[in-house]
Amino acid sequence: MIEARGLALMRGGARVLDDISFTLERGQCMAIVGRSGSGKTLLLRLLAGLERASEGHLQIAGEAAENLPEHEWHKLRRHIGLVLENGALLHDLTLAENLAFPLCKLELADSEIEKRLEHCLINFDLDPWRNAQSNEISASLTKRALLARALITEPHIVMLDAPFEGLDPEARAELQADLKRLVAVQHVALLVTSNDKAGAESLGANMMALERGCLSSRQKEPA
Amino acid sequence: MAMIGDIRNAGGRAIQGGVENVGLFAFFLQAAFVGLPALLRGDRFARRRTVDALSDTALRPLPIVTMLAALTGLVLAFSVSRAFHVVNLEEPLLRALRSALMREVMPVLIGIFVAGRSGVALAVRIGRMIAGGEVDSLRLMGVDPADHVLPASLLAFLFAAAALLVWGDGIAHLAAALTLQQFEAIPVARYTTIVFAEGARSDFWFGFLRVEVYAMLALGIASAEGSGAGRDPQTLEAAAWRTFVISLLAIFGAAAIFAGAGA
Numbered sequence: 044m045i046e047a048r049g050l051a052l053m054r055g056g057a058r059v060l061d062d063i064s065f066t067l068e069r070g071q072c073m074a075i076v077g078r079s080g081s082g083k084t085l086l087l088r089l090l091a092g093l094e095r096a097s098e099g100h101l102q103i104a105g106e107a108a109e110n111l112p113e114h115e116w117h118k119l120r121r122h123i124g125l126v127l128e129n130g131a132l133l134h135d136l137t138l139a140e141n142l143a144f145p146l147c148k149l150e151l152a153d154s155e156i157e158k159r160l161e162h163c164l165i166n167f168d169l170d171p172w173r174n175a176q177s178n179e180i181s182a183s184l185t186k187r188a189l190l191a192r193a194l195i196t197e198p199h200i201v202m203l204d205a206p207f208e209g210l211d212p213e214a215r216a217e218l219q220a221d222l223k224r225l226v227a228v229q230h231v232a233l234l235v236t237s238n239d240k241a242g243a244e245s246l247g248a249n250m251m252a253l254e255r256g257c258l259s260s261r262q263k264e265p266a
Numbered sequence: 267m268a269m270i271g272d273i274r275n276a277g278g279r280a281i282q283g284g285v286e287n288v289g290l291f292a293f294f295l296q297a298a299f300v301g302l303p304a305l306l307r308g309d310r311f312a313r314r315r316t317v318d319a320l321s322d323t324a325l326r327p328l329p330i331v332t333m334l335a336a337l338t339g340l341v342l343a344f345s346v347s348r349a350f351h352v353v354n355l356e357e358p359l360l361r362a363l364r365s366a367l368m369r370e371v372m373p374v375l376i377g378i379f380v381a382g383r384s385g386v387a388l389a390v391r392i393g394r395m396i397a398g399g400e401v402d403s404l405r406l407m408g409v410d411p412a413d414h415v416l417p418a419s420l421l422a423f424l425f426a427a428a429a430l431l432v433w434g435d436g437i438a439h440l441a442a443a444l445t446l447q448q449f450e451a452i453p454v455a456r457y458t459t460i461v462f463a464e465g466a467r468s469d470f471w472f473g474f475l476r477v478e479v480y481a482m483l484a485l486g487i488a489s490a491e492g493s494g495a496g497r498d499p500q501t502l503e504a505a506a507w508r509t510f511v512i513s514l515l516a517i518f519g520a521a522a523i524f525a526g527a528g529a
Contacts, residue, residue, distance in 0.1 A: 093402055117408040125406050131399035135318070136311060145407040147310050192407075 044069050044122075044200050044232040045090060050099035050109075052089055052256075060086055060256045063099065069199060070230040072222070074243030077253035083236035084128060086253065087202050090234070091125045092116040104199065121149065124193030126186075128204040132177035138188055139164065139173040145196050159195055167191040183209070194225075201225065202234045207242040219245055316418040323384040324426035328433065331379060335434035338371055339441030346442075347450045356452070357460050364461045367438050368469040369476070374521050376430045377480025380423060381513030385484035388419055389509040392492025393502040412489075419485060427481035431474060476524055483516045 050063040060082050067073050077083050088094045090101070092108060101109045104122045111119065132141045142163055146156045164170040167187050172180055180188070186209075193201065206222075207215050223246060225231045236253075237243040243250060252259045346363045350356060392415060395401045401411045443457040488509050495505035 088402075091406060093405060113405075114410070117405070117410065120406055120408050123406070127399065127402065129399050131403055133400055133403065134398075135315065140311060144311070148408050 046102040048100040050096045053097040067232045069232050072226045072233040072248040074248035075236045081253045082256040123200045124198035125202045126189045126193045130189045163195045200232045319418040319422035323422040324429050335437035336441040339438035340445050343442035343445035360460045368473040372434045373473045373477040377517045381484035385488040386506045388488040389492035393495035423481040423485045427477045431477045480517045484513045487513045
């Protein structure tokens, strides 16, 4: 699903990401752990095509992606559900419309859109706020809505930037269980970043450490 | 010398015609081939975004446009009425008033208004969408951010500029007619007969096409400045100010070209 070989990203003459190499297949989970500023968010942006690699090779869903033009990335991103730490809902839409928005782009029938939307609103416990404008809801609800929006299209690759940040222990355990289910049942390729090694370990993920833009530990072979 | 003058006038008219046609392209071609198709192939919320943008660009400024147009009509009517006492040429002076209002003053006024209000608002909106992560969200959902924002704004700017001009022209003429009736005893009916006689349609269309060019300049500058504002919210204020100043310069520059070409 994702194959990165020697990826590097330059910013202002400095290598902010260097020699990033790993593979992640469907049904696997990988956690990238590192301090703030180590480049975790930038790496996810790079893997989703929001940044362009200066060097290296990137393959997403079997397609060479490092030199793809933006309109081709638009198609490729339909396989990817990414939630960035500072991600945003669209301000001119309600919460329910925000969730339905990516489905409209998949050219699904209205009945299918409604079905997925209702399912998602109930599953993520967002139904009471369905008609709220996105700037009227709390930060934790926004985070949940972003996760719901990323998963509603049923992507094959899910990338979550610091998903456990700011969650209470109960909510964290719940999210961990949901993510494990996502990998085991829907065979999603899951990539999470975290400051917290314990949180990432509890997912049973392959662990990699990112330090100053370099992946400093090797990927474990799947058991 | 007379021949050179004729050639110059013919050249001026040709340039004027060419430049005015830019307005025709701006309105009909962009509306027909860019705005409407993008709207139709857009997501299910595209129509609502367009209605919101239209309401914001055309309806909300209506009270202030009404006041400005009325004051403009009043000021120009007073200026013309002073000339009545110097030269007894009522009819040509009223026609000059009409041309000044419809061809030059109202299009520039509406252009400045669209740039200052809707152009700045659009630049700030685009800047906020970039800084707040909405642009990244759109890209992640496979949506070109330009397709999301610009068709609705394009249609709103095109139609709002035209609608505000028609409204502004009407109000300005009403104010001028009432002023001249009150202070120069020229009946409104006489004012209407003279002003809306030969040449009025041509003046209206010149003004209409000019305001469309000004609106497109405002849209282009706002889009460029908003997109270039970067991720730092601090730079938004500077982008908004630049949008207004550059739009002003562009509108007055274009007005000067129109006026020079038609001289």
